[in-house]
Amino acid sequence: MSIIARFSLNRPNFTLNTKLILPDTGITALFGASGTGKTTLLRLIAGLEKAHGYCQVQDTIWQDSTQNLFIPVCRRAVGFVFQDAQLFPHLTVLKNIEYGLQRTPKTQRHINPEHVIKLLGIKPLLTRFPARLSGGERQRVAIARSLVTSPKLLLMDEPLASLDHARKQEILPYLECLPQELNIPILYVSHAHDEIARLADYLVVLESGRVIANGPLGEILARLDIPIRFGEEAGVVLNGVVTARDLDWHLMQVTCSGGILWVRDGSQTIGHSIRLRVLARDVSLALTINNDASIMNRLQVTIAEIGQDAHPALLLVRLVCDDLYLLARLTKRSATMLKLCPGMRIWAQIKAAAVIE
Amino acid sequence: MNQTDLIALWLTLKLATVTTILLLLIATPLAWWLTWTNTKLSRVVSSLANLSLVLPPTVLGFYLLLLLGPNGPIGWITTYLGLGRLPFTFWGLVIGSMIYSLPFALQPLQNAFANLGVRPLEVAATLRAGPIDRFFTIAIPLAWPGFVTAIVLVFAHTVGEFGVVLMLGGNIPGTTQVVSVAIYNHVEALEYNAAHWLAGLLTIFSFMTLLILSFIQQRPKI
Numbered sequence: 001m002s003i004i005a006r007f008s009l010n011r012p013n014f015t016l017n018t019k020l021i022l023p024d025t026g027i028t029a030l031f032g033a034s035g036t037g038k039t040t041l042l043r044l045i046a047g048l049e050k051a052h053g054y055c056q057v058q059d060t061i062w063q064d065s066t067q068n069l070f071i072p073v074c075r076r077a078v079g080f081v082f083q084d085a086q087l088f089p090h091l092t093v094l095k096n097i098e099y100g101l102q103r104t105p106k107t108q109r110h111i112n113p114e115h116v117i118k119l120l121g122i123k124p125l126l127t128r129f130p131a132r133l134s135g136g137e138r139q140r141v142a143i144a145r146s147l148v149t150s151p152k153l154l155l156m157d158e159p160l161a162s163l164d165h166a167r168k169q170e171i172l173p174y175l176e177c178l179p180q181e182l183n184i185p186i187l188y189v190s191h192a193h194d195e196i197a198r199l200a201d202y203l204v205v206l207e208s209g210r211v212i213a214n215g216p217l218g219e220i221l222a223r224l225d226i227p228i229r230f231g232e233e234a235g236v237v238l239n240g241v242v243t244a245r246d247l248d249w250h251l252m253q254v255t256c257s258g259g260i261l262w263v264r265d266g267s268q269t270i271g272h273s274i275r276l277r278v279l280a281r282d283v284s285l286a287l288t289i290n291n292d293a294s295i296m297n298r299l300q301v302t303i304a305e306i307g308q309d310a311h312p313a314l315l316l317v318r319l320v321c322d323d324l325y326l327l328a329r330l331t332k333r334s335a336t337m338l339k340l341c342p343g344m345r346i347w348a349q350i351k352a353a354a355v356i357e
Numbered sequence: 358m359n360q361t362d363l364i365a366l367w368l369t370l371k372l373a374t375v376t377t378i379l380l381l382l383i384a385t386p387l388a389w390w391l392t393w394t395n396t397k398l399s400r401v402v403s404s405l406a407n408l409s410l411v412l413p414p415t416v417l418g419f420y421l422l423l424l425l426g427p428n429g430p431i432g433w434i435t436t437y438l439g440l441g442r443l444p445f446t447f448w449g450l451v452i453g454s455m456i457y458s459l460p461f462a463l464q465p466l467q468n469a470f471a472n473l474g475v476r477p478l479e480v481a482a483t484l485r486a487g488p489i490d491r492f493f494t495i496a497i498p499l500a501w502p503g504f505v506t507a508i509v510l511v512f513a514h515t516v517g518e519f520g521v522v523l524m525l526g527g528n529i530p531g532t533t534q535v536v537s538v539a540i541y542n543h544v545e546a547l548e549y550n551a552a553h554w555l556a557g558l559l560t561i562f563s564f565m566t567l568l569i570l571s572f573i574q575q576r577p578k579i
Contacts, residue, residue, distance in 0.1 A: 048479055073482040074490075080483040086476055090498045099494075100484030149485060 003153060003185065007044050007053035009209075016040055016051070016209035024058055024153075026179050026201035027186045029217075033229075037209040038189040042155050045187065046080050047073040057153045077108060079146030079154040079184075083161050085138035087130035093141050094126040100149040111150045111182055119181060120144045120174050136167035140174060147182065154178075154186045160195060168195075175199055193233040197221075197277045198356045205229065222325035224307030224316050227280060231310065235279035236327055237356070242272045254353075258324025259299040266355045275356045280316060282351040283328035287338060289347050297350040301326065303342050306335065319348050326350075361530050362555060365539040372447070372535060373515040376454040380462050380511055381504070383455070388466035389492070393475075407460045414457065418524025421453050425525070445527050450535075453525040454515045461510040469503020470496065505573050513566040516559070 002024050009016040016037045022028050030038045043049040047062060050070065055063040057078075062071045087096050101113055117123055120140045130138060139159055146154060159175075160168045176199060179186060190196055196203065196217070204214040205226055213226050217237055220226055227234030238261075244253035245265060252265045254276060261276065268274055289298060301319040309316045315335050319326040326348055340346070391403050409417055425443040426432045432442055443449035473496060481491040497504070519537040526533030528542065536555050543552035 046483060048482070072487075073479075074485050074487050078483060080480070082476070082480065086480045088477065088480070088495065088499075099481070099486070103485035103490070145484065 003058070003187075004054060004056040005041065005045050006055070007041070007051045009040070009044070009051035009053075014040075014209065016044075018206075018209075018211050020204065020211060020214060022185075022187070022204070022214075023202055024185045025183070027175075027188050027199045028202040028204060029196045029200035030187060030189045030204045030206060031191065031196055032206035033191060036206045038191075038206055039157050040209075041206070042080075042157050042187060042189055045153070046078050046155055047071065047076055048080070060152065074103075077150065077152040079149060079151035081139070081142050081146055081154070081156040081159045083158045085130075085135075085142040087133075087138055087141055087145070089130050091129075092126065093122065093128055093130070093133070096130070096141060097126075097145050097148055100145055104149045109150050111147055111184075113148045116144050116147045116182075119177070134167070135163050136170045139163065139167075139171055143174070143178075147178075147184070151184060154184050156186060156188045158189050158191070160190075160192070172198060193230055194356075197235075197237050198275065218325060222318055222327055224305055224318055224327075227309075227316055227327060232281065233279065234309075234316065234327060234329065235277055235282070236325055238276045238278060238324060238353075240274060240276060242268050242270050242274060245270060254355075256324055258301075258321035261297045261299075261350065261353055263353050263355055268355075276353045277356050278326060278350055278353045280327035280329035282353075283319075283326055284349045284351065285317065285328055285330060285334075285338065285340070286347045286349055290349065293349065295349040295351055297353065299324075299326075299348045299350070301346060301348045303340060303344045303346060305342060306340060319346075321348075359551070361534070362536075362539055362551060364531050365534050365536050366555075366558075368447075368531070368533075369516055369535040369537075372450055372454060373512045375451050376458060376515045377508055377511045379451065380455045380458060381507065384459060384462035384466060384507065385504075388463050389470060389496070391463070392467050392470040403463075406463055409457050410460045414518065414520025415524055417457060418453065418521040421456065421521070421525050425449060425452070444525055445529060445533060447532055450522060450526045450533055453521045454518060457518055457521045458511045458514045461514045462507045465503045465506040465510065466500070469500035469506075472503075473499050502573055506570060509566055509570055509573070513563060516562065 003022040005018055005020045005022070007016060007018050018041060030041060032038050040049065044051055044053065045055055047070070052065045053063060054065065061069060062076050063069060088099065091099065097113065120143060122137070122140055122144055125133060125137055125141065133141065143159070160171060163171070178184065188199060200217045202215070203217045203220040205212050205220065213220050213223060218239070221236045238256045240254040240256040240261070242252055243255040246252070250265045251262045252268070254261050254263055254274060263276065299321055301321040303317055304320045305318040307316050309329060313331050315330055315332055317328045317330065317340065319328060328348060387406065391399055422444055423429050424431045427436065427442055435441065435443055443452060477495050477499060478491050481495045486494060517537065522533065522535055522538055528534050528538055536559060540552050540555045543555070
């Protein structure tokens with residue numbers, strides 16, 4: 001079972017056409033610049049807006065225009081977290097959380113409210129009114145309020161966009177653990193690369209109301225036609241496991257499917273799964289193994305594809321090593337001097353890999 | 358103050374209370390509909406409902422007299438239903454007052470609903486609250502200052518009306534003679550002392566109303 005969202009919407013100055021089949025586990029990020037229809041798509045799925053289309057979540061059909069079927073929002077098992085929390089100002093935190101819970105039929109309640117309150121750390125806030133909460137606290141309450149209605153799908157519309165960096169860091173760990181803890185699929189709208197790299201398992205890229213790419217995060221990030229849109233932030237995300245630790249040099253060894261990397265010790269335990277983010281600008285290429293260079297992470301890879309970058313001086317190169325994809329950004333001049341071509345075996349030198357989980 | 362004056366005072370309070378209660382029951386759904394609808398029909402309805410803001414009360418009273426009178430369509434219906442004729446009765450006054458004060462209920466309510474915006478209602482919908490549920494648990498509590506303003510304004514405006522009352526209700530002590538009409542009577546009869554009492558009372562009442570309103574509007578939002 002999965003999530004199906006097919007919509008076509010034609011408004012003056014705005015059209016949206018989507019045909020999406022999304023996984024019903026983990027976090028799916030909807031990425032795109034502002035005005036590309038991310039929020040509209042989310043609102044269409046929730047039923048807050050109407051357009052011709054079809055929407056199905058797991059085994060429940062929420063909308064089928066060909067059958068004239070449209071389940072109103074209030075009868076959909078959907079959670080929606082707005083950008084600015086939108087707590088009810090006349091109710092305490094507890095009453096806010098109970099609002100949805102009380103309206104959820106007992107037979108549909110499979111999420112324990114106590115568990116959610118503990119998970120999001122809002123126990124000390126329960127008796128307060130929203131006006132007495134910080135931005136981060138409000139957003140956590142809003143997430144809890146949605147979750148206790150046991151939604152089949154949680155929609156989040158840039159939930160961190162109105163928060164400063166510190167508040168974001170405060171909420172991200174809570175978001176990270178939601179899919180595993182509660183087993184609810186999340187659709188997450190964002191235009192922040194760091195949030196997507198950290199949270200998303202699946203990525204949908206929207207441009208002027210159309211889906212231009214969708215698939216597992218690692219696959220989409222390594223595509224040469226998409227990274228242009230990420231600009232300076234183009235890069236890949238690697239999933240790996242901490243396998244060793246070098247206490248003398250404060251380094252830890254991360255084993256990914258295609259190779260082994262040494263990164264700064266983030267004090268994760270051995271065996272812990274982590275994500276590494278490798279930006280294209282931090283990967284350089286060499287024809288031979290350079291033992292006289294400062295870069296310690298070197299992988300022998302195959303050039304899969306060479307493509308244009310946004311600037312005419314630059315190229316993006318997609319590299320493969322077993323299941324591992326990397327992107328490297330280099331100048332056209334270097335590429336010509338090294339006579340790079342697809343299929344060539346070459347050494348990728350990774351200058352930096354950031355631990356993001 | 359003599360007996361008739363006290364009766365007029367009592368009648369005025371009764372009229373204002375009944376008008377306020379009934380008008381709020383009608384104006385609330387109407388204001389809700391007008392806030393969220395923008396069609397040709399809603400514009401026509403809105404203009405009609407606000408007509409008494411610009412129309413002289415005598416004009417309104419005159420037409421109501423014709424409509425509710427024995428030869429008017431509404432008068433014919435009320436007679437047919439066995440309710441009798443409404444002009445020169447208390448309930449005739451209530452209807453006149455309601456129409457006359459309708460804009461004073463609609464404006465604050467529409468403002469309050471519009472300020473509320475659509476977002477809290479959308480949030481409530483995603484938390485599985487149906488339209489009526491949302492209205493009572495979200496819209497009314499959040500628009501509460503608008504309701505208080507509407508109540509105060511309608512009550513005060515009804516107490517202060519004169520033209521519509523005189524045209525539609527006449528000057529029958531105990532039935533349709535309200536304070537404003539009683540003052541008129543006193544002045545006509547050169548009973549300035551009695552007029553002073555009632556006029557002073559109305560002035561203090563009006564001042565207190567405005568004072569209360571300014572406190573309501575200044576109250577910080579929760």
